[in-house]
Amino acid sequence: MGNHLRGKIQQLFPKWTHLRDQYRWERRWLNPEFSPFWKTDEPQKEILGAVASGWFPKNQAVIDLGCGSGEICRWLAGQGFAVLGLDYSAAAIASARRLSAPYPDALTFKIADLCRENLQLEPAFSLIDRGCFHRIAKGLRPVFARNIAEATLEGGHFLLIAGTFQDARVVNHRAIPPSNDFENTWRKYSAITSSSNERKPLS
Numbered sequence: 001m002g003n004h005l006r007g008k009i010q011q012l013f014p015k016w017t018h019l020r021d022q023y024r025w026e027r028r029w030l031n032p033e034f035s036p037f038w039k040t041d042e043p044q045k046e047i048l049g050a051v052a053s054g055w056f057p058k059n060q061a062v063i064d065l066g067c068g069s070g071e072i073c074r075w076l077a078g079q080g081f082a083v084l085g086l087d088y089s090a091a092a093i094a095s096a097r098r099l100s101a102p103y104p105d106a107l108t109f110k111i112a113d114l115c116r117e118n119l120q121l122e123p124a125f126s127l128i129d130r131g132c133f134h135r136i137a138k139g140l141r142p143v144f145a146r147n148i149a150e151a152t153l154e155g156g157h158f159l160l161i162a163g164t165f166q167d168a169r170v171v172n173h174r175a176i177p178p179s180n181d182f183e184n185t186w187r188k189y190s191a192i193t194s195s196s197n198e199r200k201p202l203s
């Protein structure tokens with residue numbers, strides 16, 4: 001299916017696209033063999049930087065949006081943060097809970113669809129999204145952005161990591177839009193104060 005047709009389907013049927021994507025994620029997370037290239041226990045340099053510089057202050061809770069099986073949550077818990085991991089896949093949350101048994105006090109996982117209107121999350125100072133927002137259907141991105149803006153405490157920090165892998169499967173992925181698309185959406189619904197784009201085309 002071409003990009004144009006795919007875009008049209010997303011545009012005409014955003015809710016259907018959303019339900020189909022959710023179904024696909026559930027199927028993936030239910031598969032015990034699911035081992036995508038982006039799944040890693042190693043935190044990315046942006047996360048290391050946010051913690052080392054105090055941009056994510058240690059005395060504040062963190063929300064991990066689209067946490068999958070919770071690798072980032074566990075790493076943050078190991079650094080002393082209280083973390084809430086959210087994902088719309090029940091199988092992902094079950095796996096995150098199972099793998100996080102050694103951190104019973106620092107970690108909470110909940111099933112939540114970040115594209116649900118008026119989600120009303122308990123606001124936190126620090127939020128992170130690695131790889132969730134960049135696959136949200138265009139028509140639903142404003143809802144997602146509004147939910148996250150409302151879930152961020154005044155002056156809080158949101159780290160959005162999107163399409164940063166220098167891997168052909170990400171760089172050339174038909175469903176991952178250019179990063180200025182993200183910035184434009186976020187600028188509309190939240191007060192973005194800084195951003196960086198390190199995504200380069202593979203030669």
Ligand SMILES: C[S@@+](CC[C@H](N)C(=O)[O-])C[C@H]1O[C@@H](n2cnc3c(N)ncnc32)[C@H](O)[C@@H]1O
Pocket residue numbers: 025026038039040065066067068069071072086087088089092112113114115129130131132
């Ligand atoms: C590429 S994975 C990244 C997982 C994790 N953040 C990581 O870096 O390992 C994207 C995750 O976002 C979740 N997701 C996608 N759309 C979502 C939505 N609308 N609400 C909640 N979770 C969502 C998927 O179920 C999946 O676990």
